Every structure is written in C-alpha cells, then in structure tokens.
Amino acid sequence: MNNNTKISNAIIRRLPRYRRYLNILRKRGVKKVSSNELSELIGYTASQIRQDLNTFGGFGQQGYGYSVDHLYKELNKILGLDREYKTVLVGAGNMGSAITKYTYYYKIGFNIVALFDNNPALVGQKVNDVEILPFEDLEDFVRDNGIDIGIITVNQESAQDVADTLIRGGVKGIWNFAPIDLEIPDHIAIENVHLSESLHTLSFLIRSKELEREEENN
Amino acid sequence: MNNNTKISNAIIRRLPRYRRYLNILRKRGVKKVSSNELSELIGYTASQIRQDLNTFGGFGQQGYGYSVDHLYKELNKILGLDREYKTVLVGAGNMGSAITKYTYYYKIGFNIVALFDNNPALVGQKVNDVEILPFEDLEDFVRDNGIDIGIITVNQESAQDVADTLIRGGVKGIWNFAPIDLEIPDHIAIENVHLSESLHTLSFLIRSKELEREEENN
DNA sequence: TAGATTGTTAATCGATTAACAATC
DNA sequence: TAGATTGTTAATCGATTAACAATC
Numbered sequence: 119m120n121n122n123t124k125i126s127n128a129i130i131r132r133l134p135r136y137r138r139y140l141n142i143l144r145k146r147g148v149k150k151v152s153s154n155e156l157s158e159l160i161g162y163t164a165s166q167i168r169q170d171l172n173t174f175g176g177f178g179q180q181g182y183g184y185s186v187d188h189l190y191k192e193l194n195k196i197l198g199l200d201r202e203y204k205t206v207l208v209g210a211g212n213m214g215s216a217i218t219k220y221t222y223y224y225k226i227g228f229n230i231v232a233l234f235d236n237n238p239a240l241v242g243q244k245v246n247d248v249e250i251l252p253f254e255d256l257e258d259f260v261r262d263n264g265i266d267i268g269i270i271t272v273n274q275e276s277a278q279d280v281a282d283t284l285i286r287g288g289v290k291g292i293w294n295f296a297p298i299d300l301e302i303p304d305h306i307a308i309e310n311v312h313l314s315e316s317l318h319t320l321s322f323l324i325r326s327k328e329l330e331r332e333e334e335n336n
Numbered sequence: 337m338n339n340n341t342k343i344s345n346a347i348i349r350r351l352p353r354y355r356r357y358l359n360i361l362r363k364r365g366v367k368k369v370s371s372n373e374l375s376e377l378i379g380y381t382a383s384q385i386r387q388d389l390n391t392f393g394g395f396g397q398q399g400y401g402y403s404v405d406h407l408y409k410e411l412n413k414i415l416g417l418d419r420e421y422k423t424v425l426v427g428a429g430n431m432g433s434a435i436t437k438y439t440y441y442y443k444i445g446f447n448i449v450a451l452f453d454n455n456p457a458l459v460g461q462k463v464n465d466v467e468i469l470p471f472e473d474l475e476d477f478v479r480d481n482g483i484d485i486g487i488i489t490v491n492q493e494s495a496q497d498v499a500d501t502l503i504r505g506g507v508k509g510i511w512n513f514a515p516i517d518l519e520i521p522d523h524i525a526i527e528n529v530h531l532s533e534s535l536h537t538l539s540f541l542i543r544s545k546e547l548e549r550e551e552e553n554n
Numbered sequence: 555t556a557g558a559t560t561g562t563t564a565a566t567c568g569a570t571t572a573a574c575a576a577t578c
Numbered sequence: 579t580a581g582a583t584t585g586t587t588a589a590t591c592g593a594t595t596a597a598c599a600a601t602c
Contacts, residue, residue: 198543216434325416
C-alpha cells in the first residue's frame with residue numbers, strides 16, 4: 119500500500135484535507151462522489167485528486183466515482199488514524215492546557231495520559247482529569263507506559279532537552295510547538311506548529327495585498 | 337521591491353524561517369554571513385537562499401556575503417513586521433486565552449486590544465488586562481478602532497459568521513484556528529492554523545516510518 | 555591584484571495538469 | 579450497449595539546483 123516509494127510532502131499535506139472533506143460528505147449522508155465533485159469542494163483539480171489517491175491505491179470505480187464511506191475509511195488507514203496513540207504533553211502552561219483540552223474535545227485517538235512540568239507549583243494539579251507530573255519522571259513514564267507521541271509546549275530553551283528525553287523514553291513522534299527546529303534522529307516523526315512563523319506569514323500576506331492595491335491605484 | 341510579481345507560496349513559507357535564523361545570528365553578535373553558512377544553519381541550499389533573497393532585492397555584497405543586521409531588517413520589512421497591527425480575538429475559550437497570552441508574551445507588533453465572546457459568563461472578564469466584550473459589539477469595534485487583524489478561535493460552526501463580521505468591520509487579515517476553510521474575498525489575507533490536520537500529518541509520518549522499518553526487516 | 559561570494563542565467567528535477575484508454 | 583468516470587501515461591509548468599560571470 120505505502121510500498122516504500124517516498125510520498126512527497128506536497129501530497130502528505132493534502133491528505134488530512136481530503137479526509138476532512140470526505141468526513142463532511144459522510145456526515146451529510148452522501149454516498150458517492152466523483153473527482154470532479156471533490157475538486158469543486160476542495161479546490162484541487164480533479165486530475166490532482168485522482169493522482170494523489172492513486173499513489174495509495176485504486177479506491178474508485180470507473181464510471182461511478184468513489185464511495186464516500188470507503189474512501190474515508192481508506193484515508194483514515196493511510197493517515198494512521200485507525201489506531202490509538204498514547205500521548206504525553208510536556209509544558210503545562212497556557213498553551214499546554216489549551217492543547218490538552220483541545221485534543222480531549224476533538225478526541226480522535228490521541229489520548230493524553232499525562233502532563234509534565236518542572237514547575238513545582240503545577241505538579242499535582244490536573245487538567246481535564248489528567249495529572250501534571252514532575253519533569254524528572256518523564257523518561258521512565260514514557261518507557262514504562264509505551265507512550266507513542268510527545269507534545270512539546272515548553273519554551274524554546276528547554277525544547278531540545280525535552281525532545282531528547284522523550285526520544286530516550288521511546289516515543290515515535292513529536293508534535294512540537296516551540297519555535298525551534300529540533301534535532302531529531304531519522305526514525306522519529308516530527309511535526310512542527312510554529313505559531314509565530316504562521317503569524318509572520320499572515321503579516322506578509324497583508325502587506326502584499328496592500329502593495330497590490332497601491333499598484334492598482336497607479 | 338515587491339514589484340507585483342506574485343511571490344510563490346514556497347518562498348513565502350521560507351521567509352519567516354530566514355528571519356528566525358537571522359535573528360539568532362544577530363543575538364549571537366554575528367556580523368556577516370554567507371549563503372553557504374546560512375545553508376548549513378537553515379538546511380536550504382545556498383543556491384536557493386540566494387534565489388529567494390534576490391526575488392526581493394540584492395541584499396548581499398559580492399565577495400563578502402550578507403550583513404546579518406541589514407538582512408534581518410530587510411526581512412522584517414518584507415514580512416511587514418516593521419509596523420504594529422491592531423488585533424482582536426474572537427472566541428475567548430481555552431485556545432483563545434492561550435493565544436492571547438502567547439502573542440502578549442512574544443509581543444512583536446501584534447497587539448490584541450480586545451477579546452470577544454458570545455458567552456455572557458465570559459463577557460467582562462479579562463485575559464492579561466484585555467477585556468472580553470460581547471460578540472454583538474464586534475463589527476462596530478473593528479470599524480471604530482481600525483482593527484487590522486482578527487483571530488478566530490471559535491468552533492467550526494460559528495467561524496464563517498465571525499469571519500464575515502470581521503470583514504464587514506474592515507480587517508485586513510484573519511488568523512484562523514477553526515478547522516474549516518473560510519470563504520474570504522480576494523483582498524483579505526488569511527492564514528490558517530489547522531491543528532487537527534497537523535496532528536494527522538504527524539500520525540501519517542509515524543505510520544510511514546513504521547512501515548519503512550517493517551520493510552527493512554524483510 | 556587575487557580570492558571570495560553574490561546575482562543571475564541555464565539545466566535539471568519534480569509536481570501539476572491534460573489527455574485518453576480502460577472499464578464499470 | 580452507451581455513458582460516465584477512473585487509472586495512468588504523456589505534456590506542461592514551476593521550483594530547485596548547478597554553474598559561472600560580475601564585482602566587491
């Protein structure tokens with residue numbers, strides 16, 4: 119299925135989006151969808167949609183289209199959403215709490231089983247029934263409980279140390295919110311949410327559109 | 337400078353990263369840097385770095401390299417970070433509060449001047465000295481105070497309505513955290529932070545690396 | 555001046571789109 | 579069977595890399 123051919127980053131970024139729209143269709147009770155209909159909905163070309171899906175398998179039926187339900191399930195499998203991930207979060211500050219409540223609310227297989235912080239004032243408290251434990255317990259906890267994912271919501275300075283600890287404990291992936299590019303061995307998955315860079319992108323876009331308008335007025 | 341040639345999305349996404357690394361060098365007191373040194377640091381090829389920068393102007397000096405300080409300042413200008421943005425946030429829940437405190441902490445020209453929520457229990461409360469106002473005041477507030485940016489941290493169902501209201505009020509850009517693709521007129525800038533899609537990407541990467549390992553063992 | 559490194563053109567690579575044969 | 583739509587190959591487009599002349 120994923121037959122060792124490296125999937126390009128461009129495709130990977132589109133997959134969760136396909137899934138999201140398929141889910142919408144599914145909830146609406148739509149049974150089948152063609153690449154053309156999907157194209158109108160999602161905004162990618164029909165050709166691209168067919169190409170993308172066909173890197174993973176032939177999920178459609180010629181002359182008919184795609185079964186919404188089937189394609190949705192296949193996308194879940196492709197995305198690895200057909201299983202549970204045991205997750206810990208490190209850095210139980212504002213962002214950490216918000217993320218904890220967020221993943222709790224949208225619970226979809228990412229089960230945060232413990233929070234960690236090195237602030238003694240926070241240790242022992244709970245966020246959504248999840249206890250905050252001291253940072254020094256992190257590595258053992260990860261190892262003993264077979265934790266799959268570590269979420270990093272500490273500051274820039276501690277982020278690499280936290281990542282190293284999580285990896286020593288044996289996590290498979292890291293969801294990083296610290297504004298830094300972590301050094302990570304090749305076999306560990308990493309996904310960054312760089313909020314300030316996102317905000318700077320918005321700033322760039324605002325400025326670009328202002329410049330466009332100025333030029334139009336010339 | 338930005339002379340109406342459309343900047344590709346690929347380049348735009350790299351710009352904040354350049355800025356981040358230039359800032360690191362600047363703080364270290366480094367005065368000059370070559371595209372080769374930058375390449376080792378950031379991980380893009382030297383050629384790409386020179387290409388990228390030259391879409392905005394010739395910031396370097398042949399035989400010497402780039403002045404860290406000058407390039408950093410130019411990047412700030414390019415990114416529109418040489419000004420202040422008046423900002424409001426709509427949806428003062430967990431994520432909203434966290435984002436408010438976050439931008440407050442990293443304050444870099446994005447000044448959140450008011451929060452909005454339609455929950456009467458929240459209205460009147462404060463987050464970091466910023467008051468929570470009732471949602472029905474949003475449009476007038478945006479108009480009367482010349483708000484530039486609206487941050488959306490409400491749920492999926494209300495997000496489009498919030499966006500419409502912000503746009504009627506006259507914002508120039510929207511930073512959207514709701515898991516939906518907003519319908520936005522062309523002259524408004526939009527930047528999405530789709531956390532669940534980011535998490536799904538991580539899930540995909542974890543699964544991919546597992547598959548890789550399995551194949552190696554065959 | 556000689557050495558270094560940019561700015562920029564040309565070559566390559568990869569991703570997207572178009573086209574159409576296969577087939578339901 | 580005829581019509582529709584996929585799966586897939588071929589053509590195009592755009593982005594990245596390589597190369598080198600310009601120049602500090």
